[in-house]
Amino acid sequence: MLSRLRRTVPFKLRVALLVLAALGALSAAAAVALPDEEAPRPVTLDEAQRLAMARFSAYESGTMRVDVVLDDGSGTTSVHGLADFRTHHAVGRYAVTGSGGTSDGLLAWDSTGLAVASAPARVGGASARADGAAAAAKAAAAVKPRAWSPRAYTEDSLDSALRLVMGLANDRPDNPQLLAQGGPRHLREETLDGTSYTVFAGPRPRGSARDSRSPLTFWVDGQGRLGRVEARIAPLPRPARIDFAPAPAGLRVPGQPWAAAPGGGPGGR
Numbered sequence: 001m002l003s004r005l006r007r008t009v010p011f012k013l014r015v016a017l018l019v020l021a022a023l024g025a026l027s028a029a030a031a032v033a034l035p036d037e038e039a040p041r042p043v044t045l046d047e048a049q050r051l052a053m054a055r056f057s058a059y060e061s062g063t064m065r066v067d068v069v070l071d072d073g074s075g076t077t078s079v080h081g082l083a084d085f086r087t088h089h090a091v092g093r094y095a096v097t098g099s100g101g102t103s104d105g106l107l108a109w110d111s112t113g114l115a116v117a118s119a120p121a122r123v124g125g126a127s128a129r130a131d132g133a134a135a136a137a138k139a140a141a142a143v144k145p146r147a148w149s150p151r152a153y154t155e156d157s158l159d160s161a162l163r164l165v166m167g168l169a170n171d172r173p174d175n176p177q178l179l180a181q182g183g184p185r186h187l188r189e190e191t192l193d194g195t196s197y198t199v200f201a202g203p204r205p206r207g208s209a210r211d212s213r214s215p216l217t218f219w220v221d222g223q224g225r226l227g228r229v230e231a232r233i234a235p236l237p238r239p240a241r242i243d244f245a246p247a248p249a250g251l252r253v254p255g256q257p258w259a260a261a262p263g264g265g266p267g268g269r
Contacts (some may be wrong), residue, residue: 040185045176047186051200052176053108055223058169058244059085061225063252065133066090067243068161072236074098077158079107082133084253085169090162091140091253092133093119104141108148108257108266109162115150115257115266117143134251141254148257160233161240164179168229168242179203183210192219193245197227 058064067078080093088111092097095104105118119139153159182203186222190199202216218237219228230239257266 009052010071014203024200025255030103033216038188040187042052043180043184043186045180047198047200048176048180048184050198050220050222050224051184051202052179054174054218054226055170056173057223057225059171061246062086064249065245065249066092066165067245068092068158068165068240069243070157070161070233070236071238073155073238075144079158079162080132081107081136082247082251082253083165087253088166088169089255089258090165091257093136093139093195094158105174106136106143106239108140108160109166110258110266111151111163113152113165113266114162117146117148119143134248137254141256143256145256145259148266157233157236157240161231161242164229165229165241168226182206182214184214187217190219192227195221195227197221 032132057265063082063084066079068077070077070125075096075098077094077096079092079094081090083090089108090110091106091108093104094107094116095102095251104119106119108115108117117140120142150242153163175236184203185201187199187201197219198221200218200220202214202218204212204214214233217230226244228244229242231242232239
């Protein structure tokens with residue numbers, strides 16, 4: 001049957017089909033042989049230096065807008081606020097949304113712990129429930145110091161994310177050589193809100209196996225500035241996301257949440 005079919009196909013058409021088949025085979029081989037430009041790879045020296053600048057750049061920026069989002073599979077917890085990376089103080093409005101409804105309030109946190117408070121209904125004639133860092137800072141400033149309920153950090157997922165925010169600034173650059181020894185990886189290039197970032201898997205945790213993965217992913221721009229951090233925090237099914245942006249000019253973290261804290265912070269009373 002094969003020979004009869006071959007005789008019914010014109011010679012030129014058979015040649016064309018053979019050429020197409022050969023090209024298809026070459027294309028498949030090329031697809032296998034060509035390196036994947038998006039495949040994770042070890043960082044270059046320049047990339048290690050940029051990654052080493054990330055925490056220092058946050059410190060140098062001083063005050064920044066911070067947005068934290070956690071998704072536990074049944075609902076989300078978000079914090080929109082303001083962090084002062086020089087004093088390691090931050091305030092924000094939190095919202096918890098799930099099948100049981102929505103609850104919200106104010107948060108203040110530092111390196112020792114956090115404090116919560118109910119948001120005033122109105123601040124300066126405007127709703128204190130407006131989104132954004134400026135609204136959160138104004139609402140936190142309007143709450144009396146003794147109205148904050150402080151506590152130390154726990155193993156809660158939100159606590160871990162807030163504590164991580166406080167650890168993302170340092171008053172000096174990290175050592176790029178030591179950082180590179182921890183096995184950070186270049187993952188891809190990505191654009192967020194019009195800014196180009198290199199996405200890195202962070203260094204492995206100390207004492208972990210060489211083939212282990214870092215729980216942290218960093219978005220770092222060409223100047224070594226952080227735009228986003230994602231953290232895998234147990235038992236969350238998806239990474240927690242922390243976004244950073246410049247704070248509006250003149251906006252500051254209010255000191256009221258720390259005014260009545262003998263221990264010096266929300267977790268220190």
